[in-house]
Amino acid sequence: MIPRIFLMVGLLALVACGKDEPQEGPARPAMVVQPGAAGAAASAYPGEVRAQHEPALAFRIGGKISRRMVDVGDRVKAGQALAELDAADVGLQLEAARAQLASAESDLALADSELERYKSLLERQLVSRSLYDARVSAQQAAQARVRQAKAQAAVSGNQATYAVLRAPKSGVIAQRLAEAGQVVAAGQTVFVLAEDGEREVAISVPEQSAADFVPGRELLVELWSAPGKRFPGKLREIAPAADPQARTFAARVSFDAGAGRAEIGQSARVYALADDSQALAVPLSALHEKDGQPALWVVDPASAKVSLRVVKVGPYGETAVPVLAGLEPGEWVVAAGVHLLLEGQRIKPIDRENRPVALAAAAPAPAAADAR
Incomplete structure (x- = not known):
């Protein structure tokens, strides 16, 4: 019995020792x-493809829009008519200016003939020198009135052409801000034209990152229509002040899509690589x-x-x-x-x-x- 007890105690000791070692x-x-x-x-900034030049188109005179020939998204060519005003008033102004010019030219012809007669009479000493000088002054005044009438007729003629709004460059109509029948003032925006040429991505930069965005910084542009393809871009400009509502800085990133087309209004994403290499x-x-x-x-x-x-x-x-x-x-x-x-x-x-x-x-x- 005693040897068997020692054997069991030994086994328990071995088991206890095994538990101390990590398994x-x-x-x-x-x-x-x-x-x-x-x-x-890289930090990513969502944006929208825009044209580098987007002039606001407006009539140079006020009036009522009688006809609108294009709509948003239409592609136009340089010189193409976009809208026109009711030209009745400018037509009457042009006729009045031409009538004033004809009257001034008639007065000048009469002043010229009177001056010639007084010149011959002065040579024969039949009129005084003062009367002759008065005729010379009247003839010069008639010449000035003719020049004034010609200038007024030219202005009226230009205003008649201003009744038609034409595209200064080829491009796409990005916005339409007036409709036929609407009365607009001179200089009031009617269309916004996205000119053909270089494309940019308009993004909004948060305040905490604005200091890192300086014009000329190298960036990457990825179009949603071409995922996985990143085109080299460069920051062209950034607004000097933040938007009062969004508190972000508007920025423009120019890029070259190569053989691919970047259409106006497409979604894009701009990647800014970390500066600390x-x-x-x-x-x-x-x-x-x-x-x-x-x-x-x-x-x-x-x-x-x-x-x-x-x-x-x-x-x-x-x-x-x-x-x-x-x-x-x-x-x-x-x-x-x-x-x-x-x-x-x-x-x-x-x-x-x-x-x-x-x-x-x-x-x-x-x-x-x-x-x-």
């Missing part, structure tokens, strides 16, 4: 990446939190174990976030399933294609921040 389970597969350059992270970036899916602060699971290449490290991040991008402090180039971080890990847990590192990753031999991958 390490199998390594959990986890996708890992290395931080890339922050330039891979020294910062690193990781996918948004790699972010976790520790004590309310952003953190990353950093992998030890030697042991393949993870540790949660607090980092300082910059403004969030569409798919990535820049890491300003707390991470070194070449370090490996877990990019997916971060909420399933524990401190000190051993992982089986894999890439996006579910292939094993050799942590010690891998080189930094600048494109890692593009992971979705």
